[in-house]
Amino acid sequence: MSEDAERLLAGLTCRIAARDPEGGWAIGNWFSDPLMRPGWLADQGEDRYEKQLQGAGHQWTFRWNGFPFVEDVAASLTAPPIGVSGAIARDAGDHFEVRLGSATLRLDGRRAPMHQEPEVTP
Incomplete structure (x- = not known):
């Protein structure tokens, strides 16, 4: 595991309650939404607890199918002042990537529900 990858992966555990x-x-804590946003843990099945980390060297992938939302994890690793210094996130469409130096952590998780404005009738 590269040093940059080690810092990103350590960042996941250090921010567990961020x-x-x-x-x-x-x-x-990887199981609830303190912000109580609509749609969190809509699927109450046991599979929501599945998490998988795979990789080597500079390339790592973290997959999970429950809470937290993938955008939240990317933000926890990059948002000032709590983020890992030098880490940047990129929305790659079907996943997020967080990069630090030569390391890339691919985040494959559930997306946050889109905020929808209430309909206004004339």
Whole structure:
């Protein structure tokens, strides 16, 4: 495991209960949403606890199918002042990538529900 990858992976565990003071994201110990956003843990099946980390060297992938939302994990690793210094996140469409130096951590998880404005009728 490269040093940069080790810092990113350590960042996952160090931020297990992290929460944005502005209310933009939260990790919730990997099982609940302290922000109580609509749609969190909509699937109450046992499979929501499945998590898998694979990789070597500079390339790692973390997959999970429950909470937290993938955007929250990326933010916890990159948002100032709590983020890993130098880490940047990129939305790659079907996943997020967090990069630090030569290391890439691919995050494959559930997306946060889209915020929808209420319909206004004339």
